[in-house]
Amino acid sequence: MKAFFENDRFAMKAGVEIMEIGEGYATARMLVGPEHLNAVGVCQGGALFTLADLAFAAASNTQTETTVSLASNITFLRAVSDGYVYAEARRMADHHRVPFYEVRITDERDEIVAVLTASGYRKHKPQAGNGY
Amino acid sequence: MKAFFENDRFAMKAGVEIMEIGEGYATARMLVGPEHLNAVGVCQGGALFTLADLAFAAASNTQTETTVSLASNITFLRAVSDGYVYAEARRMADHHRVPFYEVRITDERDEIVAVLTASGYRKHKPQAGNGY
Amino acid sequence: MKAFFENDRFAMKAGVEIMEIGEGYATARMLVGPEHLNAVGVCQGGALFTLADLAFAAASNTQTETTVSLASNITFLRAVSDGYVYAEARRMADHHRVPFYEVRITDERDEIVAVLTASGYRKHKPQAGNGY
Amino acid sequence: MKAFFENDRFAMKAGVEIMEIGEGYATARMLVGPEHLNAVGVCQGGALFTLADLAFAAASNTQTETTVSLASNITFLRAVSDGYVYAEARRMADHHRVPFYEVRITDERDEIVAVLTASGYRKHKPQAGNGY
Numbered sequence: 001m002k003a004f005f006e007n008d009r010f011a012m013k014a015g016v017e018i019m020e021i022g023e024g025y026a027t028a029r030m031l032v033g034p035e036h037l038n039a040v041g042v043c044q045g046g047a048l049f050t051l052a053d054l055a056f057a058a059a060s061n062t063q064t065e066t067t068v069s070l071a072s073n074i075t076f077l078r079a080v081s082d083g084y085v086y087a088e089a090r091r092m093a094d095h096h097r098v099p100f101y102e103v104r105i106t107d108e109r110d111e112i113v114a115v116l117t118a119s120g121y122r123k124h125k126p127q128a129g130n131g132y
Numbered sequence: 133m134k135a136f137f138e139n140d141r142f143a144m145k146a147g148v149e150i151m152e153i154g155e156g157y158a159t160a161r162m163l164v165g166p167e168h169l170n171a172v173g174v175c176q177g178g179a180l181f182t183l184a185d186l187a188f189a190a191a192s193n194t195q196t197e198t199t200v201s202l203a204s205n206i207t208f209l210r211a212v213s214d215g216y217v218y219a220e221a222r223r224m225a226d227h228h229r230v231p232f233y234e235v236r237i238t239d240e241r242d243e244i245v246a247v248l249t250a251s252g253y254r255k256h257k258p259q260a261g262n263g264y
Numbered sequence: 265m266k267a268f269f270e271n272d273r274f275a276m277k278a279g280v281e282i283m284e285i286g287e288g289y290a291t292a293r294m295l296v297g298p299e300h301l302n303a304v305g306v307c308q309g310g311a312l313f314t315l316a317d318l319a320f321a322a323a324s325n326t327q328t329e330t331t332v333s334l335a336s337n338i339t340f341l342r343a344v345s346d347g348y349v350y351a352e353a354r355r356m357a358d359h360h361r362v363p364f365y366e367v368r369i370t371d372e373r374d375e376i377v378a379v380l381t382a383s384g385y386r387k388h389k390p391q392a393g394n395g396y
Numbered sequence: 397m398k399a400f401f402e403n404d405r406f407a408m409k410a411g412v413e414i415m416e417i418g419e420g421y422a423t424a425r426m427l428v429g430p431e432h433l434n435a436v437g438v439c440q441g442g443a444l445f446t447l448a449d450l451a452f453a454a455a456s457n458t459q460t461e462t463t464v465s466l467a468s469n470i471t472f473l474r475a476v477s478d479g480y481v482y483a484e485a486r487r488m489a490d491h492h493r494v495p496f497y498e499v500r501i502t503d504e505r506d507e508i509v510a511v512l513t514a515s516g517y518r519k520h521k522p523q524a525g526n527g528y
Contacts, residue, residue, distance in 0.1 A: 038142060044185065046143065050181070057170070070207065100473055225379075310450075337468070338468050343464075
């Protein structure tokens with residue numbers, strides 16, 4: 001599965017690395033560098049979103065089902081401008097069609113940087129094609 | 133102001149271009165290519181988020197004030213895998229500290245691709261340093 | 265259809281009135297009185313949510329399909345403590361399973377009080393029983 | 397403090413009871429009855445929102461500061477039509493102006509019914525008047 005998500009070109013280019021994938025669970029990280037910064041010198045919200053979204057995808061997709069992100073809510077709690085940020089995605093509810101996940105992003109001191117909650121939409125078909 | 137936002141390295145690297153900046157209003161676009169695609173072959177949510185976030189930043193920042201994104205809610209309505217996507221950010225409420233914006237992302241056929249709503253937090257200080 | 269929603273006991277008890285129901289569209293109103301106020305003397309967020317939710321339900325349900333609210337995001341933009349508040353729900357995207365609506369709540373001076381966005385989940389079955 | 401929140405007329409009328417208030421933490425409950433049901437016979441989203449909102453208010457307000465709800469995101473995960481529902485509010489981040497809370501609503505079997513995340517806005521003034 002890890003190899004599968006490494007086909008996510010946008011996330012890979014952003015420097016996101018998947019660390020762990022379990023049942024309804026995944027972790028990822030990203031080393032914040034100059035290329036992630038916005039106009040005021042802190043990590044762009046889109047970079048943090050990309051990290052969280054990949055962790056969500058890794059936690060929610062399996063070999064037989066595709067879960068796409070439907071609605072995501074992200075709250076930015078702390079600015080970061082360097083160092084690793086870590087995302088931990090966890091399934092909180094397992095509705096057959098619309099599972100719900102929470103992803104917490106923390107920094108190297110384990111302070112919360114952002115929290116994303118995502119409602120997914122589960123499709124019972126193979127992960128292939130341009131599927132969503 | 134346009135030059136200022138072109139310092140957003142993450143958004144620039146993602147291919148986002150600012151088109152127009154007005155009072156509480158901005159538009160931006162991004163040409164979706166292979167580098168934006170995720171593991172199932174459609175534009176990554178983080179790429180769309182980055183586009184929307186830059187449009188929000190351009191609409192909400194002025195020469196004397198910085199508005200940072202506090203909480204953003206994005207709903208993905210249609211998958212795209214190529215062509216331009218356009219973001220139009222518009223201020224919907226002008227609370228002195230916590231303005232509210234809506235950003236609509238559309239495709240080349242003017243179909244809605246995603247909607248982001250964002251609560252900003254306005255700081256009365258110059259846009260410089262690692263300010264947020 | 266209007267009679268159907270008047271079976272929403274919680275919304276009726278809160279004083280919500282449906283005004284208009286169209287295709288993917290509905291309006292409702294509520295006269296804010298002492299019974300809607302919270303501990304600091306302004307209209308409780310739950311009362312405004314109830315108003316918005318009924319407008320969403322009226323806009324999104326038809327005689328052959330039930331659409332339930334899946335994820336709702338509400339932003340409170342202006343406190344109100346008396347007078348009418350009006351909700352206007354509008355379908356913004358028509359995904360076959362997961363349509364997306366926006367509801368704007370305004371006061372008597374047409375100022376925006378709150379904005380709710382809601383992803384619904386459409387069930388192809390009659391509106392009856394305890395269906396959701 | 398408990399007495400203070402019992403001035404929330406809308407929440408009291410909806411049957412919400414505060415159970416516990418701590419530092420950045422509170423619990424509340426509501427016994428779902430016929431008066432909470434919507435047109436399809438399940439507990440109205442607005443009733444669950446009201447329960448969650450009061451738990452958030454109880455967790456986030458202190459004798460010297462008022463925190464109002466700014467943006468709330470609620471995801472409905474399981475329909476309930478009777479029995480107690482419990483809300484547990486917990487502060488997840490403590491930004492000086494914009495703290496972030498999560499409220500989980502569970503049913504009598506400890507299944508998750510809904511999750512609300514809320515960004516508050518903290519005002520350094522006494523909790524009185526029509527203050528928000």
